[in-house]
Amino acid sequence: MAKKKKPTLNFATDWSYAPAPESTDHVTIENRYDLFIGGKFVPPSKGNYFNTINPATEKRLSSVAEAEKTDVNRAVKAARTAYDKYWSKLTATERGKYIFRIARVLQERAREFAVIESLDGGKPIRESRDIDVPLAAAHFFYYAGWADKLEYAFPGRTAEPVGVAGQVIPWNFPLLMAAWKIAPALAAGNTVVLKPAETTPLTALKLAELLRDIDLPPGVVNIVTGAGNTGAALVNHPGIDKIAFTGSTAVGKIIQKAVAGTDKKYTLELGGKAANIVFEDAAIDQAVEGIVNGIFFNQGHVCCAGSRLFVQESIHDELIDRLKDRMETLIVGDPLDKNTDIGAINSKMQLKRINAYLKIGTAEGAELYQSACAVPEKGYWCRPTLFLNASQSHRIVQEEIFGPVLAVQTFRTVDEAISKANNTPFGLSAGVWSDKGAKVFKVSNQMRAGVVWANTFNKFDPSSPFGGYKESGVGREGGVHGLLPYVRLT
Numbered sequence: 001m002a003k004k005k006k007p008t009l010n011f012a013t014d015w016s017y018a019p020a021p022e023s024t025d026h027v028t029i030e031n032r033y034d035l036f037i038g039g040k041f042v043p044p045s046k047g048n049y050f051n052t053i054n055p056a057t058e059k060r061l062s063s064v065a066e067a068e069k070t071d072v073n074r075a076v077k078a079a080r081t082a083y084d085k086y087w088s089k090l091t092a093t094e095r096g097k098y099i100f101r102i103a104r105v106l107q108e109r110a111r112e113f114a115v116i117e118s119l120d121g122g123k124p125i126r127e128s129r130d131i132d133v134p135l136a137a138a139h140f141f142y143y144a145g146w147a148d149k150l151e152y153a154f155p156g157r158t159a160e161p162v163g164v165a166g167q168v169i170p171w172n173f174p175l176l177m178a179a180w181k182i183a184p185a186l187a188a189g190n191t192v193v194l195k196p197a198e199t200t201p202l203t204a205l206k207l208a209e210l211l212r213d214i215d216l217p218p219g220v221v222n223i224v225t226g227a228g229n230t231g232a233a234l235v236n237h238p239g240i241d242k243i244a245f246t247g248s249t250a251v252g253k254i255i256q257k258a259v260a261g262t263d264k265k266y267t268l269e270l271g272g273k274a275a276n277i278v279f280e281d282a283a284i285d286q287a288v289e290g291i292v293n294g295i296f297f298n299q300g301h302v303c304c305a306g307s308r309l310f311v312q313e314s315i316h317d318e319l320i321d322r323l324k325d326r327m328e329t330l331i332v333g334d335p336l337d338k339n340t341d342i343g344a345i346n347s348k349m350q351l352k353r354i355n356a357y358l359k360i361g362t363a364e365g366a367e368l369y370q371s372a373c374a375v376p377e378k379g380y381w382c383r384p385t386l387f388l389n390a391s392q393s394h395r396i397v398q399e400e401i402f403g404p405v406l407a408v409q410t411f412r413t414v415d416e417a418i419s420k421a422n423n424t425p426f427g428l429s430a431g432v433w434s435d436k437g438a439k440v441f442k443v444s445n446q447m448r449a450g451v452v453w454a455n456t457f458n459k460f461d462p463s464s465p466f467g468g469y470k471e472s473g474v475g476r477e478g479g480v481h482g483l484l485p486y487v488r489l490t
């Protein structure tokens with residue numbers, strides 16, 4: 001007798017949630033934002049502004065100043081003056097108090113920051129509310145605590161600030177990246193010029209308002225908006241003592257060349273292509289959750305995303321069935337809806353890049369699977385995607401896609417898993433799923449990756465260092481390690 005097929009629930013058609021939109025009436029977005037230099041908002045020298053849009057609706061949210069070289073000069077000068085005249089002379093305890101204040105006010109205004117982050121960047125409100133903003137505040141709290149304890153951070157050494165830090169951040173975690181950069185810089189006694197990404201400048205500008213409102217001394221933090229040219233002007237400025245960059249490996253290489261032969265300190269947090277390895281003895285449902293979180297969190301716009309899945313051959317079919325079932329339950333749509341799991345792709349350009357990889361993967365011979373969910377008509381969207389039967393030489397396996405696209409491969413032995421996982425130009429993060437502690441230790445010790453998660457994925461904490469090997473970058477951010485690039489030790 002033929003086996004009866006079990007009835008399946010089609011989440012795309014049989015199940016729907018009532019909308020649960022987060023309100024926006026407590027949020028003010030100005031029609032236009034100037035540059036934040038010397039504690040004030042000032043117009044850009046050439047009077048140019050560019051639009052920032054909501055990627056979920058394609059509607060304009062605001063216009064933002066485009067900083068020219070002269071504006072970057074002004075900002076660096078303001079940061080230098082603030083450093084010489086005020087910030088470097090302040091006692092460490094007083095410096096710490098300012099940073100604690102930033103953390104507290106950020107917490108108080110968390111809802112406003114979360115909504116703006118979701119509007120400007122497209123990420124689900126559940127993530128901006130529960131991860132981005134609380135973690136950003138946690139970074140300020142954490143580093144505020146270090147401000148008057150630097151002698152304990154580096155026992156037997158004296159830690160001096162380096163001076164003015166130039167910081168360039170990407171669009172995937174706009175506020176959180178600003179916090180990762182600004183908090184340790186200020187705690188160690190430096191002043192800052194920060195350039196947010198072109199597509200997501202609004203939470204950095206809100207942060208500028210916050211810094212002004214808490215009376216942070218003028219010039220201690222300056223925020224210059226603009227495109228890649230503004231970033232390049234900042235990086236190449238001779239008045240910058242330390243560069244902190246998060247973004248693509250391609251731009252990271254340009255920056256590394258630019259600092260060669262100077263005495264600028266630098267840290268580069270670049271791309272990744274993390275292996276997520278599931279052994280046959282893993283708790284399979286837990287692993288499926290970890291895979292989903294690893295690749296679909298923040299639409300896959302995550303440098304440490306678990307974008308290469310390695311499944312032990314014996315459990316491949318069962319795991320993939322369960323993963324597909326789970327993917328069918330994921331809701332793609334309005335980032336402000338609290339039911340949404342996957343929001344909008346950050347920009348038209350990024351969607352184009354992801355779609356190009358979908359074509360490349362198919363042409364390379366991998367098998368494309370996408371969940372059947374509905375997506376809104378307007379805006380930039382990509383359904384959660386798997387590429388099955390991928391192989392090591394495929395571009396979708398070797399290159400960073402930065403979208404909700406997972407390349408799946410199999411392995412038979414522990415050694416095969418390790419060698420396949422390490423066969424990548426990147427080395428930012430990895431995940432290992434197994435019931436056996438000894439196996440987890442063996443594999444994680446042999447991963448050439450800055451962070452290895454065991455039976456979990458994408459967990460972050462301000463006290464934990466983060467950074468890469470190989471083309472994933474240079475230096476560490478977070479924890480005591482994250483203070484090191486901002487000090488000179490004697």
Ligand code: NDP
Nearest residue numbers: 169170196197198227228231232247248251270271303402
């Ligand atoms: P970029 O590396 O171009 O952007 C990161 C930041 O650097 C932005 O603020 C950008 O400005 C700025 N920038 C661009 N060119 C220069 C330059 N020559 N000198 C100094 N600063 C510069 O990333 P993209 O936005 O172009 O994304 C491209 C790809 O990079 C993605 O598909 C993804 O693969 C990867 N990426 C990785 C990230 C990570 O965290 N590892 C983060 C973001 C992207 P602007 O925004 O105006 O271009």
